[in-house]
Amino acid sequence: MTWCRWAATVICLAVVVTAQIQWPVPPVPDQLAFHGISDDRFSQLRRQARQFVEARPRQGxxxxxxxxxxxxxxxxxGVPVLWLERRSHYLLLQISLDARQRATDIVRLxxxxxWQIEPLDYLEQVLAGVPKPVLMDRMLRVLAGEVPDGVRCGTR
Structure with a gap:
C-alpha cells in the first residue's frame, strides 16, 4: 500500500512540474512605492512609457x-514586465523579477x-500598507535562471 502512495505522489509531482514547464507563470514583480502624483504628472509618465514602446515597433x-x-x-x-499603478495614497511601480533577462530596456525605462517621482520611505510604506517583496520572491529570482532567446524583447 505504501508503494502505491509513493508512486502516486511521484506521478503527481511529475504532472505539476510538466505543467509549469509548459505554461510558465510570470515571475512575481519587484515593487517600489512612491508619493502620489497629479493627473498631469501621471499622464506624462504614461506618455513616456507609450513612446518607449512605440520607439521599438518590432521588438515585442x-x-x-x-x-x-x-x-x-x-x-x-505577452508577459507583463513593467506596471505603474496609482493607488489611493501612493504610486506603485513594479517590474518582473526576470526583466533584466527578458527585456533589458525595461530596466532603463x-x-x-x-528618477521623476519621489519614493516613500520605509515607515511611509508600512503606514500606507504597501505590499513588500518577501524572501520567496528573492528565491524565485535566483531560481528563475536564463530566459530563452525567443521570448526576449529589445536589445541585450
Whole structure:
C-alpha cells in the first residue's frame, strides 16, 4: 500500500512540474512605492512609457492602459514586465523579477520613471500598507535562471 502512495505522489509531482514547464507563470514583480502624483504628472509618465514602446515597433513590446488612466502595463511577448499603478495614497511601480533577462530596456525605462517621482520611505510604506517583496520572491529570482532567446524583447 505504501508503494502505491509513493508512486502516486511521484506521478503527481511529475504532472505539476510538466505543467509549469509548459505554461510558465510570470515571475512575481519587484515593487517600489512612491508619493502620489497629479493627473498631469501621471499622464506624462504614461506618455513616456507609450513612446518607449512605440520607439521599438518590432521588438515585442506592447503598451496596455488600464482602469481609466490609473494604471498601465508594458508586456514583452505577452508577459507583463513593467506596471505603474496609482493607488489611493501612493504610486506603485513594479517590474518582473526576470526583466533584466527578458527585456533589458525595461530596466532603463524603470530608472527613467523612478528618477521623476519621489519614493516613500520605509515607515511611509508600512503606514500606507504597501505590499513588500518577501524572501520567496528573492528565491524565485535566483531560481528563475536564463530566459530563452525567443521570448526576449529589445536589445541585450
Amino acid at each position: 513590446f506592447e503598451f496596455v492602459g488600464q482602469r481609466q488612466d490609473a494604471a498601465f502595463q508594458i508586456y514583452c511577448r 524603470r530608472a527613467l520613471l523612478q
